[in-house]
Amino acid sequence: MGKQSNQFFKVSLLVMSLFVLGACSSTSETDDEISGDDSQSSSSSSSGSASSSAGSNSGQLTQEQIRAQNALRQTVFYFDFDVAEFQPADRETLTYHARDLAANPSKRLRLEGHADERGTREYNLALGERRANGILNYFIVNGASRSQIEVVSYGEERPEQSGQTENAYSRNRRVEIVAR
Protein backbone atom coordinates (compact mmCIF):
# COMPACT_ATOMS: atom_id res chain seq x y z
CA MET A 1 0.00 0.00 0.00
CA GLY A 2 2.71 2.45 1.06
CA LYS A 3 4.87 2.26 -2.06
CA GLN A 4 1.98 2.48 -4.36
CA SER A 5 0.46 5.47 -2.60
CA ASN A 6 3.73 7.39 -2.82
CA GLN A 7 3.75 6.92 -6.52
CA PHE A 8 0.14 7.83 -6.65
CA PHE A 9 0.61 11.06 -4.77
CA LYS A 10 3.52 12.40 -6.66
CA VAL A 11 0.99 13.00 -9.37
CA SER A 12 -1.06 14.98 -6.92
CA LEU A 13 1.33 17.88 -7.35
CA LEU A 14 -0.51 18.58 -10.55
CA VAL A 15 -3.54 19.62 -8.57
CA MET A 16 -1.59 22.16 -6.69
CA SER A 17 -0.54 23.79 -9.87
CA LEU A 18 -4.19 24.65 -10.22
CA PHE A 19 -4.42 26.21 -6.80
CA VAL A 20 -1.02 27.77 -7.11
CA LEU A 21 -1.16 29.60 -10.39
CA GLY A 22 2.18 31.27 -10.13
CA ALA A 23 4.04 28.60 -8.28
CA CYS A 24 7.04 27.00 -9.83
CA SER A 25 6.66 23.47 -11.00
CA SER A 26 8.70 21.94 -8.27
CA THR A 27 10.57 18.74 -8.86
CA SER A 28 9.64 16.95 -5.72
CA GLU A 29 7.68 17.33 -2.52
CA THR A 30 10.88 17.91 -0.58
CA ASP A 31 11.57 20.99 -2.68
CA ASP A 32 10.12 23.19 0.00
CA GLU A 33 9.92 26.90 -0.24
CA ILE A 34 11.57 27.72 3.05
CA SER A 35 14.91 28.28 1.38
CA GLY A 36 13.67 28.77 -2.13
CA ASP A 37 13.51 32.58 -2.23
CA ASP A 38 15.62 32.98 -5.35
CA SER A 39 13.80 30.53 -7.53
CA GLN A 40 10.48 31.90 -6.39
CA SER A 41 11.38 35.42 -7.17
CA SER A 42 12.13 34.38 -10.72
CA SER A 43 8.82 32.64 -11.16
CA SER A 44 6.84 35.36 -9.44
CA SER A 45 8.45 37.91 -11.66
CA SER A 46 7.15 36.04 -14.66
CA SER A 47 3.64 36.18 -13.28
CA GLY A 48 4.14 39.91 -12.80
CA SER A 49 2.45 40.22 -9.44
CA ALA A 50 3.67 42.43 -6.67
CA SER A 51 6.68 40.95 -4.96
CA SER A 52 5.37 41.60 -1.46
CA SER A 53 2.08 39.81 -1.99
CA ALA A 54 3.82 36.99 -3.86
CA GLY A 55 5.88 36.29 -0.77
CA SER A 56 2.94 36.05 1.59
CA ASN A 57 0.86 34.20 -1.04
CA SER A 58 3.45 31.52 -1.54
CA GLY A 59 3.46 30.94 2.22
CA GLN A 60 -0.33 30.37 2.28
CA LEU A 61 -0.32 28.29 -0.87
CA THR A 62 2.40 26.16 0.52
CA GLN A 63 0.29 25.31 3.49
CA GLU A 64 -2.53 24.49 1.15
CA GLN A 65 -0.16 22.33 -0.88
CA ILE A 66 0.90 20.44 2.18
CA ARG A 67 -2.68 20.02 3.26
CA ALA A 68 -3.62 18.64 -0.15
CA GLN A 69 -0.62 16.35 -0.18
CA ASN A 70 -1.46 14.97 3.22
CA ALA A 71 -5.09 14.58 2.29
CA LEU A 72 -4.28 12.64 -0.87
CA ARG A 73 -1.94 10.41 1.06
CA GLN A 74 -4.87 9.10 3.07
CA THR A 75 -6.42 6.35 0.98
CA VAL A 76 -8.28 4.27 3.56
CA PHE A 77 -11.48 5.55 5.15
CA TYR A 78 -13.11 3.77 8.08
CA PHE A 79 -16.80 3.46 8.85
CA ASP A 80 -18.94 3.01 11.96
CA PHE A 81 -20.77 -0.27 12.61
CA ASP A 82 -23.95 -0.68 10.55
CA VAL A 83 -23.28 2.67 8.90
CA ALA A 84 -22.78 3.28 5.18
CA GLU A 85 -21.96 7.02 5.30
CA PHE A 86 -18.34 8.10 5.61
CA GLN A 87 -17.30 9.85 8.81
CA PRO A 88 -17.76 13.65 8.83
CA ALA A 89 -14.11 14.02 9.82
CA ASP A 90 -13.11 12.56 6.43
CA ARG A 91 -15.12 15.07 4.41
CA GLU A 92 -12.27 17.53 3.85
CA THR A 93 -9.83 14.80 2.87
CA LEU A 94 -12.31 13.33 0.42
CA THR A 95 -12.88 16.78 -1.04
CA TYR A 96 -9.20 16.98 -1.93
CA HIS A 97 -9.45 13.60 -3.63
CA ALA A 98 -12.46 14.78 -5.62
CA ARG A 99 -10.72 17.98 -6.73
CA ASP A 100 -7.67 15.96 -7.68
CA LEU A 101 -9.82 13.82 -9.98
CA ALA A 102 -11.54 16.87 -11.42
CA ALA A 103 -8.18 18.48 -12.15
CA ASN A 104 -6.78 15.33 -13.72
CA PRO A 105 -9.37 13.92 -16.10
CA SER A 106 -7.04 11.15 -17.23
CA LYS A 107 -6.66 9.83 -13.70
CA ARG A 108 -8.49 6.58 -12.91
CA LEU A 109 -9.09 4.97 -9.56
CA ARG A 110 -10.94 2.16 -7.89
CA LEU A 111 -13.04 2.44 -4.75
CA GLU A 112 -12.89 -0.87 -2.88
CA GLY A 113 -15.62 -1.27 -0.27
CA HIS A 114 -15.31 -3.62 2.70
CA ALA A 115 -17.36 -4.76 5.70
CA ASP A 116 -16.61 -6.49 8.97
CA GLU A 117 -17.54 -10.16 9.31
CA ARG A 118 -20.70 -9.69 11.38
CA GLY A 119 -23.87 -10.31 9.43
CA THR A 120 -24.34 -12.46 6.37
CA ARG A 121 -21.70 -12.50 3.64
CA GLU A 122 -23.90 -11.46 0.78
CA TYR A 123 -25.43 -8.59 2.71
CA ASN A 124 -21.90 -7.48 3.61
CA LEU A 125 -20.99 -7.57 -0.08
CA ALA A 126 -23.87 -5.16 -0.70
CA LEU A 127 -22.92 -3.02 2.33
CA GLY A 128 -19.36 -2.65 1.02
CA GLU A 129 -20.74 -1.42 -2.27
CA ARG A 130 -23.07 1.02 -0.52
CA ARG A 131 -20.10 2.49 1.38
CA ALA A 132 -18.00 2.82 -1.76
CA ASN A 133 -20.94 4.35 -3.64
CA GLY A 134 -21.29 6.99 -0.92
CA ILE A 135 -17.76 8.16 -1.63
CA LEU A 136 -18.27 7.78 -5.40
CA ASN A 137 -21.26 10.12 -5.27
CA TYR A 138 -19.39 12.61 -3.13
CA PHE A 139 -16.55 12.64 -5.67
CA ILE A 140 -18.97 13.22 -8.54
CA VAL A 141 -20.75 16.04 -6.74
CA ASN A 142 -17.33 17.60 -6.23
CA GLY A 143 -16.34 17.52 -9.86
CA ALA A 144 -15.01 14.04 -10.60
CA SER A 145 -16.30 12.20 -13.64
CA ARG A 146 -18.11 8.87 -13.23
CA SER A 147 -15.89 7.31 -15.87
CA GLN A 148 -12.79 7.91 -13.77
CA ILE A 149 -13.97 5.69 -10.97
CA GLU A 150 -14.57 1.96 -10.72
CA VAL A 151 -16.39 0.64 -7.67
CA VAL A 152 -15.95 -2.87 -6.37
CA SER A 153 -17.07 -4.40 -3.11
CA TYR A 154 -15.23 -7.24 -1.40
CA GLY A 155 -17.74 -7.46 1.44
CA GLU A 156 -16.09 -9.32 4.31
CA GLU A 157 -13.86 -11.41 2.04
CA ARG A 158 -10.67 -9.34 2.38
CA PRO A 159 -10.33 -8.21 5.98
CA GLU A 160 -7.51 -5.79 6.78
CA GLN A 161 -7.16 -7.42 10.19
CA SER A 162 -8.30 -10.88 11.23
CA GLY A 163 -9.87 -11.69 14.58
CA GLN A 164 -13.13 -11.16 16.41
CA THR A 165 -12.21 -7.98 18.29
CA GLU A 166 -13.87 -4.56 18.07
CA ASN A 167 -10.53 -3.21 16.93
CA ALA A 168 -10.29 -5.67 14.04
CA TYR A 169 -13.89 -5.00 13.07
CA SER A 170 -13.32 -1.25 12.98
CA ARG A 171 -10.27 -1.73 10.73
CA ASN A 172 -12.27 -3.89 8.35
CA ARG A 173 -15.22 -1.52 7.79
CA ARG A 174 -13.50 0.61 5.19
CA VAL A 175 -13.26 1.96 1.68
CA GLU A 176 -9.85 1.98 0.02
CA ILE A 177 -8.86 4.25 -2.84
CA VAL A 178 -6.62 2.33 -5.22
CA ALA A 179 -4.89 3.89 -8.24
CA ARG A 180 -5.47 2.19 -11.56
Add this chain to the structure above:
Amino acid sequence: MKLRTSLLGAFICLCNWTANAELSIQITQGVDNPIPIAVVPFSNESGGFFSEDVSQIVINDLEQVGEFRALSRANMLSMPSGEQEVFYRDWRILAQDYLLVGKIDQQPGSQLVQVQYEFFDINREMKLAGEVLTGSVTQLRDIGHTISNVVFEQVTGIPGAFTSEILYIVSESAGPEMSLFRLEKADYDGARPQTLLESGEPIMSPSWSPNGQDVAYVSFETDLPRIYIQNIATGQRRQITNYPNINSSPVWSPDGTKLAMVLSKDGSPDIYVQDLNNNQLIRITDHPAIDTEPSWTPDGRHIVFMSDRTGQPQIYQMELGANSYNVERLTYDCFQCAKAKFLPDGLNLVHVRRETRQSPTYQIAILNIETLRVITLTGTSLDESPSVAPNGSMIMYATKFNGRGVLDAVSIDGRVKFRLPSSQGDVREPSWSPFLN
Protein backbone atom coordinates in the same frame (compact mmCIF):
# COMPACT_ATOMS: atom_id res chain seq x y z
CA MET B 1 -2.80 -3.94 -3.02
CA LYS B 2 -1.82 -3.34 -6.61
CA LEU B 3 1.09 -5.65 -6.05
CA ARG B 4 -1.22 -8.36 -4.81
CA THR B 5 -3.40 -7.96 -7.84
CA SER B 6 -0.63 -8.21 -10.37
CA LEU B 7 0.94 -11.20 -8.68
CA LEU B 8 -2.14 -13.20 -8.02
CA GLY B 9 -5.04 -11.60 -9.82
CA ALA B 10 -4.49 -13.57 -12.95
CA PHE B 11 -3.62 -16.71 -11.08
CA ILE B 12 -6.48 -19.11 -11.07
CA CYS B 13 -6.23 -22.82 -10.98
CA LEU B 14 -8.82 -25.20 -12.22
CA CYS B 15 -7.97 -28.27 -10.40
CA ASN B 16 -9.18 -31.60 -9.27
CA TRP B 17 -6.69 -32.76 -6.76
CA THR B 18 -7.09 -34.23 -3.35
CA ALA B 19 -6.76 -31.49 -0.79
CA ASN B 20 -4.58 -32.47 2.12
CA ALA B 21 -6.43 -30.48 4.76
CA GLU B 22 -8.90 -33.19 5.54
CA LEU B 23 -11.89 -32.38 7.67
CA SER B 24 -12.98 -34.86 10.28
CA ILE B 25 -16.09 -34.90 12.37
CA GLN B 26 -16.44 -34.24 16.09
CA ILE B 27 -19.76 -34.81 17.78
CA THR B 28 -20.37 -31.82 20.01
CA GLN B 29 -23.85 -32.66 21.23
CA GLY B 30 -25.85 -35.90 21.05
CA VAL B 31 -29.31 -36.98 22.15
CA ASP B 32 -29.98 -38.23 25.69
CA ASN B 33 -31.22 -41.70 24.76
CA PRO B 34 -29.54 -42.77 21.55
CA ILE B 35 -30.77 -45.92 19.82
CA PRO B 36 -28.50 -48.88 20.70
CA ILE B 37 -27.19 -50.64 17.61
CA ALA B 38 -24.60 -53.39 17.21
CA VAL B 39 -22.47 -53.22 14.07
CA VAL B 40 -20.37 -56.37 13.88
CA PRO B 41 -17.03 -56.03 12.03
CA PHE B 42 -17.68 -57.34 8.52
CA SER B 43 -15.87 -60.60 7.94
CA ASN B 44 -13.15 -60.56 5.33
CA GLU B 45 -13.87 -63.64 3.18
CA SER B 46 -10.88 -63.40 0.85
CA GLY B 47 -8.28 -62.40 3.45
CA GLY B 48 -7.09 -59.46 1.35
CA PHE B 49 -6.23 -56.07 2.80
CA PHE B 50 -8.77 -53.27 2.52
CA SER B 51 -7.90 -49.63 3.11
CA GLU B 52 -11.35 -48.89 4.50
CA ASP B 53 -13.18 -50.52 7.41
CA VAL B 54 -16.75 -50.64 6.09
CA SER B 55 -18.44 -51.42 9.41
CA GLN B 56 -16.52 -48.59 11.11
CA ILE B 57 -17.69 -46.18 8.39
CA VAL B 58 -21.28 -47.19 9.16
CA ILE B 59 -20.70 -46.71 12.91
CA ASN B 60 -19.22 -43.25 12.31
CA ASP B 61 -22.14 -42.26 10.08
CA LEU B 62 -24.78 -43.36 12.56
CA GLU B 63 -23.08 -41.85 15.61
CA GLN B 64 -22.35 -38.57 13.84
CA VAL B 65 -26.01 -37.78 13.38
CA GLY B 66 -26.33 -38.29 17.12
CA GLU B 67 -29.36 -40.57 17.29
CA PHE B 68 -27.46 -43.85 17.50
CA ARG B 69 -24.91 -45.37 19.88
CA ALA B 70 -22.91 -48.32 18.58
CA LEU B 71 -21.99 -51.22 20.85
CA SER B 72 -18.29 -51.55 21.53
CA ARG B 73 -16.77 -54.49 19.63
CA ALA B 74 -15.10 -55.71 22.82
CA ASN B 75 -18.51 -56.26 24.45
CA MET B 76 -19.93 -58.45 21.71
CA LEU B 77 -20.75 -62.06 22.71
CA SER B 78 -20.59 -63.34 19.15
CA MET B 79 -19.38 -62.07 15.79
CA PRO B 80 -21.88 -63.27 13.18
CA SER B 81 -21.39 -62.38 9.55
CA GLY B 82 -24.65 -63.86 8.21
CA GLU B 83 -28.23 -64.56 9.23
CA GLN B 84 -27.64 -68.23 10.13
CA GLU B 85 -25.07 -67.16 12.77
CA VAL B 86 -27.32 -64.61 14.45
CA PHE B 87 -28.71 -65.46 17.89
CA TYR B 88 -31.08 -62.72 18.94
CA ARG B 89 -30.63 -63.58 22.62
CA ASP B 90 -26.91 -62.58 22.42
CA TRP B 91 -27.99 -59.07 21.49
CA ARG B 92 -31.04 -58.80 23.71
CA ILE B 93 -28.84 -59.48 26.73
CA LEU B 94 -26.71 -56.51 25.63
CA ALA B 95 -29.85 -54.33 25.31
CA GLN B 96 -29.36 -53.75 21.61
CA ASP B 97 -32.33 -52.74 19.43
CA TYR B 98 -30.71 -53.37 16.06
CA LEU B 99 -27.94 -55.51 14.56
CA LEU B 100 -25.94 -55.11 11.37
CA VAL B 101 -23.70 -57.90 10.06
CA GLY B 102 -21.87 -58.41 6.78
CA LYS B 103 -19.02 -59.89 4.80
CA ILE B 104 -16.63 -58.59 2.16
CA ASP B 105 -15.36 -60.74 -0.68
CA GLN B 106 -12.87 -59.96 -3.41
CA GLN B 107 -12.14 -62.26 -6.36
CA PRO B 108 -8.38 -62.94 -6.73
CA GLY B 109 -6.75 -60.48 -9.11
CA SER B 110 -9.89 -58.38 -9.39
CA GLN B 111 -10.47 -54.77 -8.32
CA LEU B 112 -14.12 -55.61 -7.65
CA VAL B 113 -15.41 -56.28 -4.17
CA GLN B 114 -18.73 -57.74 -3.07
CA VAL B 115 -20.16 -56.52 0.20
CA GLN B 116 -23.08 -58.44 1.66
CA TYR B 117 -24.91 -56.94 4.60
CA GLU B 118 -27.96 -57.94 6.66
CA PHE B 119 -29.86 -55.77 9.11
CA PHE B 120 -31.99 -57.11 11.97
CA ASP B 121 -34.56 -55.86 14.46
CA ILE B 122 -33.61 -57.60 17.73
CA ASN B 123 -36.89 -57.02 19.58
CA ARG B 124 -39.05 -58.25 16.74
CA GLU B 125 -36.51 -60.95 15.81
CA MET B 126 -36.71 -60.24 12.14
CA LYS B 127 -34.47 -59.28 9.23
CA LEU B 128 -35.30 -55.78 7.99
CA ALA B 129 -32.97 -55.48 5.01
CA GLY B 130 -30.08 -57.11 3.22
CA GLU B 131 -28.39 -57.14 -0.16
CA VAL B 132 -25.08 -57.61 -1.93
CA LEU B 133 -23.35 -54.44 -3.14
CA THR B 134 -20.64 -54.66 -5.78
CA GLY B 135 -18.04 -52.00 -6.50
CA SER B 136 -14.39 -51.20 -6.93
CA VAL B 137 -12.09 -51.41 -3.89
CA THR B 138 -11.83 -47.63 -4.09
CA GLN B 139 -15.59 -47.40 -3.47
CA LEU B 140 -15.67 -49.13 -0.09
CA ARG B 141 -16.40 -45.81 1.60
CA ASP B 142 -19.36 -45.24 -0.74
CA ILE B 143 -20.61 -48.75 -0.02
CA GLY B 144 -20.39 -48.05 3.73
CA HIS B 145 -22.39 -44.83 3.33
CA THR B 146 -24.96 -46.68 1.23
CA ILE B 147 -25.46 -49.25 3.99
CA SER B 148 -25.80 -46.37 6.51
CA ASN B 149 -28.55 -44.91 4.33
CA VAL B 150 -30.49 -48.19 4.50
CA VAL B 151 -30.07 -48.56 8.26
CA PHE B 152 -31.06 -44.94 8.91
CA GLU B 153 -34.18 -45.20 6.75
CA GLN B 154 -35.22 -48.55 8.27
CA VAL B 155 -35.04 -47.12 11.79
CA THR B 156 -36.19 -43.51 11.36
CA GLY B 157 -38.36 -43.71 8.24
CA ILE B 158 -36.30 -40.87 6.73
CA PRO B 159 -33.94 -41.50 3.79
CA GLY B 160 -30.31 -41.27 4.87
CA ALA B 161 -28.08 -38.54 3.46
CA PHE B 162 -24.78 -40.30 4.08
CA THR B 163 -23.86 -40.49 0.38
CA SER B 164 -24.38 -36.74 -0.07
CA GLU B 165 -21.52 -34.27 -0.48
CA ILE B 166 -20.74 -30.71 0.49
CA LEU B 167 -19.15 -27.75 -1.24
CA TYR B 168 -17.44 -25.04 0.78
CA ILE B 169 -14.90 -22.23 0.52
CA VAL B 170 -11.49 -22.25 2.22
CA SER B 171 -9.39 -19.12 2.62
CA GLU B 172 -5.77 -19.29 3.67
CA SER B 173 -3.16 -16.64 4.24
CA ALA B 174 -0.43 -16.82 1.62
CA GLY B 175 1.87 -14.09 2.85
CA PRO B 176 1.43 -10.40 3.72
CA GLU B 177 -1.73 -9.00 2.14
CA MET B 178 -2.16 -12.20 0.15
CA SER B 179 -4.73 -14.91 0.51
CA LEU B 180 -5.56 -18.07 -1.36
CA PHE B 181 -9.18 -19.01 -1.90
CA ARG B 182 -10.34 -22.53 -2.73
CA LEU B 183 -13.65 -24.06 -3.71
CA GLU B 184 -13.65 -27.59 -2.31
CA LYS B 185 -15.96 -30.58 -2.42
CA ALA B 186 -16.00 -33.39 0.15
CA ASP B 187 -18.18 -36.17 1.48
CA TYR B 188 -20.85 -34.86 3.87
CA ASP B 189 -18.51 -35.73 6.77
CA GLY B 190 -15.52 -33.88 5.31
CA ALA B 191 -13.75 -37.00 4.07
CA ARG B 192 -12.13 -37.12 0.62
CA PRO B 193 -11.85 -33.34 0.03
CA GLN B 194 -11.10 -32.24 -3.54
CA THR B 195 -10.18 -28.78 -4.77
CA LEU B 196 -12.40 -27.66 -7.65
CA LEU B 197 -10.97 -24.16 -8.04
CA GLU B 198 -8.13 -22.16 -6.50
CA SER B 199 -7.64 -18.41 -6.88
CA GLY B 200 -5.77 -15.45 -5.44
CA GLU B 201 -9.07 -13.55 -5.45
CA PRO B 202 -12.19 -14.32 -3.40
CA ILE B 203 -14.61 -17.11 -4.30
CA MET B 204 -18.13 -16.95 -2.83
CA SER B 205 -21.58 -18.49 -2.70
CA PRO B 206 -21.19 -22.03 -4.09
CA SER B 207 -24.55 -23.52 -5.08
CA TRP B 208 -25.34 -27.04 -6.35
CA SER B 209 -27.43 -27.61 -9.42
CA PRO B 210 -30.48 -29.75 -8.58
CA ASN B 211 -29.02 -32.73 -10.49
CA GLY B 212 -25.78 -32.51 -8.51
CA GLN B 213 -23.61 -32.20 -11.63
CA ASP B 214 -22.77 -28.49 -11.68
CA VAL B 215 -21.85 -25.76 -9.25
CA ALA B 216 -22.56 -22.05 -9.63
CA TYR B 217 -20.39 -19.59 -7.69
CA VAL B 218 -19.00 -16.07 -7.61
CA SER B 219 -15.34 -15.53 -8.44
CA PHE B 220 -13.38 -12.26 -8.31
CA GLU B 221 -10.70 -13.63 -10.67
CA THR B 222 -11.17 -10.73 -13.10
CA ASP B 223 -10.95 -8.29 -10.15
CA LEU B 224 -14.75 -8.03 -10.21
CA PRO B 225 -17.41 -10.37 -8.79
CA ARG B 226 -18.83 -12.46 -11.64
CA ILE B 227 -20.95 -15.63 -11.73
CA TYR B 228 -19.58 -18.88 -13.17
CA ILE B 229 -20.96 -22.38 -13.66
CA GLN B 230 -18.58 -25.33 -13.45
CA ASN B 231 -19.17 -28.98 -14.19
CA ILE B 232 -18.00 -30.89 -11.14
CA ALA B 233 -16.80 -34.04 -12.93
CA THR B 234 -15.07 -32.45 -15.94
CA GLY B 235 -14.04 -29.08 -14.48
CA GLN B 236 -15.41 -27.37 -17.59
CA ARG B 237 -16.64 -23.88 -16.69
CA ARG B 238 -18.24 -20.84 -18.22
CA GLN B 239 -18.82 -17.28 -17.12
CA ILE B 240 -22.54 -16.60 -16.81
CA THR B 241 -22.64 -12.87 -16.07
CA ASN B 242 -20.67 -9.74 -16.84
CA TYR B 243 -22.93 -6.92 -15.70
CA PRO B 244 -21.56 -3.76 -14.07
CA ASN B 245 -21.14 -3.73 -10.28
CA ILE B 246 -22.20 -6.63 -8.04
CA ASN B 247 -22.99 -10.00 -9.68
CA SER B 248 -23.61 -12.37 -6.77
CA SER B 249 -25.64 -15.03 -4.96
CA PRO B 250 -26.42 -17.49 -7.77
CA VAL B 251 -29.09 -20.06 -6.81
CA TRP B 252 -30.57 -22.71 -9.12
CA SER B 253 -34.31 -23.05 -9.57
CA PRO B 254 -35.67 -26.44 -8.41
CA ASP B 255 -36.04 -27.55 -12.06
CA GLY B 256 -32.48 -26.50 -12.88
CA THR B 257 -33.40 -24.27 -15.84
CA LYS B 258 -32.91 -20.88 -14.20
CA LEU B 259 -30.50 -19.09 -11.94
CA ALA B 260 -31.68 -16.51 -9.42
CA MET B 261 -28.97 -13.92 -8.74
CA VAL B 262 -28.24 -10.45 -7.42
CA LEU B 263 -27.16 -7.64 -9.77
CA SER B 264 -26.58 -3.99 -8.88
CA LYS B 265 -26.19 -2.87 -12.48
CA ASP B 266 -29.10 -0.44 -12.13
CA GLY B 267 -27.85 1.22 -8.97
CA SER B 268 -28.70 -0.93 -5.97
CA PRO B 269 -28.64 -4.71 -5.54
CA ASP B 270 -31.84 -6.31 -6.85
CA ILE B 271 -32.95 -9.89 -7.47
CA TYR B 272 -32.94 -11.16 -11.06
CA VAL B 273 -33.62 -14.52 -12.68
CA GLN B 274 -31.63 -15.65 -15.70
CA ASP B 275 -32.92 -18.41 -17.95
CA LEU B 276 -29.98 -20.73 -18.57
CA ASN B 277 -31.31 -21.93 -21.92
CA ASN B 278 -31.84 -18.59 -23.67
CA ASN B 279 -29.97 -16.24 -21.27
CA GLN B 280 -33.08 -14.09 -20.89
CA LEU B 281 -32.82 -11.94 -17.77
CA ILE B 282 -35.92 -11.09 -15.73
CA ARG B 283 -35.88 -8.47 -13.01
CA ILE B 284 -37.69 -9.62 -9.86
CA THR B 285 -37.25 -6.81 -7.32
CA ASP B 286 -36.96 -3.09 -7.97
CA HIS B 287 -36.12 -1.13 -4.86
CA PRO B 288 -33.38 1.39 -3.98
CA ALA B 289 -32.53 -0.56 -0.81
CA ILE B 290 -30.38 -3.71 -0.75
CA ASP B 291 -32.21 -6.83 -1.95
CA THR B 292 -30.06 -9.95 -1.85
CA GLU B 293 -29.74 -13.62 -0.78
CA PRO B 294 -32.42 -15.08 -3.05
CA SER B 295 -33.70 -18.63 -2.59
CA TRP B 296 -36.49 -20.56 -4.30
CA THR B 297 -39.58 -21.97 -2.63
CA PRO B 298 -39.75 -25.75 -3.09
CA ASP B 299 -42.44 -25.36 -5.80
CA GLY B 300 -40.21 -22.95 -7.73
CA ARG B 301 -42.96 -20.33 -7.94
CA HIS B 302 -41.67 -17.80 -5.42
CA ILE B 303 -38.36 -16.20 -4.58
CA VAL B 304 -37.51 -15.60 -0.95
CA PHE B 305 -34.99 -12.81 -0.37
CA MET B 306 -33.54 -10.41 2.18
CA SER B 307 -34.07 -6.67 1.96
CA ASP B 308 -33.11 -3.76 4.21
CA ARG B 309 -35.87 -1.56 2.77
CA THR B 310 -37.22 -0.93 6.28
CA GLY B 311 -33.77 -0.04 7.55
CA GLN B 312 -32.62 -3.48 8.70
CA PRO B 313 -32.46 -6.85 6.96
CA GLN B 314 -35.78 -8.70 6.96
CA ILE B 315 -37.07 -11.58 4.88
CA TYR B 316 -39.59 -11.18 2.07
CA GLN B 317 -41.01 -13.27 -0.70
CA MET B 318 -42.35 -12.54 -4.15
CA GLU B 319 -44.15 -14.57 -6.74
CA LEU B 320 -42.34 -14.85 -10.04
CA GLY B 321 -44.06 -12.68 -12.61
CA ALA B 322 -45.74 -10.52 -9.96
CA ASN B 323 -45.33 -6.76 -9.85
CA SER B 324 -42.28 -5.68 -7.94
CA TYR B 325 -44.43 -3.86 -5.36
CA ASN B 326 -46.35 -7.06 -4.64
CA VAL B 327 -44.00 -8.19 -1.92
CA GLU B 328 -44.88 -10.23 1.15
CA ARG B 329 -42.87 -9.66 4.31
CA LEU B 330 -42.19 -12.87 6.27
CA THR B 331 -40.26 -11.74 9.37
CA TYR B 332 -41.12 -9.07 11.94
CA ASP B 333 -39.89 -10.21 15.34
CA CYS B 334 -36.12 -9.92 14.88
CA PHE B 335 -33.76 -6.96 14.61
CA GLN B 336 -32.21 -8.63 11.56
CA CYS B 337 -33.33 -11.76 9.73
CA ALA B 338 -31.36 -12.85 6.68
CA LYS B 339 -30.23 -15.66 4.34
CA ALA B 340 -33.52 -17.56 4.39
CA LYS B 341 -34.54 -20.77 2.67
CA PHE B 342 -37.61 -22.95 3.07
CA LEU B 343 -37.31 -26.57 4.14
CA PRO B 344 -38.86 -29.04 1.67
CA ASP B 345 -42.21 -28.70 3.55
CA GLY B 346 -42.54 -25.11 2.35
CA LEU B 347 -43.59 -24.02 5.86
CA ASN B 348 -40.43 -23.88 7.90
CA LEU B 349 -38.00 -21.13 7.01
CA VAL B 350 -34.33 -21.62 7.92
CA HIS B 351 -32.61 -18.27 8.40
CA VAL B 352 -29.88 -16.29 10.16
CA ARG B 353 -31.25 -14.25 13.03
CA ARG B 354 -29.98 -11.35 15.09
CA GLU B 355 -32.53 -10.79 17.83
CA THR B 356 -31.68 -7.34 19.09
CA ARG B 357 -29.79 -4.22 18.12
CA GLN B 358 -27.88 -4.32 21.43
CA SER B 359 -26.44 -7.77 20.88
CA PRO B 360 -24.75 -8.25 17.50
CA THR B 361 -24.87 -12.04 17.57
CA TYR B 362 -26.09 -14.15 14.67
CA GLN B 363 -27.69 -17.56 15.05
CA ILE B 364 -29.37 -20.16 12.87
CA ALA B 365 -33.11 -20.36 13.46
CA ILE B 366 -36.28 -21.83 11.94
CA LEU B 367 -39.50 -19.87 11.61
CA ASN B 368 -42.78 -21.68 10.96
CA ILE B 369 -44.66 -19.18 8.81
CA GLU B 370 -48.07 -20.56 9.85
CA THR B 371 -47.65 -20.80 13.61
CA LEU B 372 -44.97 -18.04 13.68
CA ARG B 373 -43.07 -20.17 16.16
CA VAL B 374 -39.31 -19.60 16.10
CA ILE B 375 -36.75 -22.20 17.15
CA THR B 376 -33.19 -20.97 17.53
CA LEU B 377 -30.91 -23.92 16.82
CA THR B 378 -27.44 -22.62 17.56
CA GLY B 379 -25.80 -20.82 20.45
CA THR B 380 -22.59 -19.41 19.01
CA SER B 381 -22.45 -15.78 17.94
CA LEU B 382 -21.23 -15.67 14.34
CA ASP B 383 -23.32 -18.38 12.68
CA GLU B 384 -24.18 -17.96 9.02
CA SER B 385 -24.67 -19.65 5.62
CA PRO B 386 -27.10 -22.41 6.68
CA SER B 387 -27.51 -25.25 4.17
CA VAL B 388 -29.98 -28.10 4.59
CA ALA B 389 -29.20 -31.80 4.04
CA PRO B 390 -31.16 -33.35 1.16
CA ASN B 391 -33.26 -35.40 3.59
CA GLY B 392 -34.09 -32.28 5.59
CA SER B 393 -32.69 -33.78 8.79
CA MET B 394 -29.71 -31.52 9.43
CA ILE B 395 -28.43 -28.03 8.70
CA MET B 396 -24.77 -27.32 8.07
CA TYR B 397 -23.57 -23.78 8.71
CA ALA B 398 -20.42 -21.73 9.13
CA THR B 399 -19.26 -20.42 12.49
CA LYS B 400 -16.07 -19.40 14.31
CA PHE B 401 -14.16 -21.64 16.67
CA ASN B 402 -10.92 -20.44 18.30
CA GLY B 403 -10.88 -17.53 15.89
CA ARG B 404 -11.12 -19.66 12.76
CA GLY B 405 -13.90 -20.42 10.36
CA VAL B 406 -15.31 -23.94 10.80
CA LEU B 407 -18.33 -25.86 9.60
CA ASP B 408 -20.88 -27.08 12.14
CA ALA B 409 -24.06 -29.08 11.65
CA VAL B 410 -27.18 -29.19 13.78
CA SER B 411 -30.21 -31.44 13.54
CA ILE B 412 -33.46 -29.82 12.50
CA ASP B 413 -34.77 -30.16 16.08
CA GLY B 414 -31.59 -28.68 17.55
CA ARG B 415 -30.80 -31.78 19.62
CA VAL B 416 -27.72 -33.00 17.79
CA LYS B 417 -24.63 -31.07 16.76
CA PHE B 418 -21.39 -32.06 15.10
CA ARG B 419 -18.38 -30.14 13.85
CA LEU B 420 -16.06 -30.61 10.91
CA PRO B 421 -12.79 -29.05 12.05
CA SER B 422 -10.26 -28.16 9.38
CA SER B 423 -6.54 -28.46 9.82
CA GLN B 424 -5.79 -25.12 8.17
CA GLY B 425 -7.41 -21.95 6.90
CA ASP B 426 -10.87 -20.49 7.30
CA VAL B 427 -13.66 -22.79 6.13
CA ARG B 428 -17.05 -21.31 5.30
CA GLU B 429 -20.14 -21.20 3.07
CA PRO B 430 -21.12 -24.89 3.15
CA SER B 431 -23.53 -26.00 0.47
CA TRP B 432 -25.10 -29.41 1.02
CA SER B 433 -25.72 -31.42 -2.15
CA PRO B 434 -29.04 -32.82 -3.31
CA PHE B 435 -29.40 -36.61 -3.26
CA LEU B 436 -26.67 -37.90 -5.60
CA ASN B 437 -27.02 -41.04 -7.68
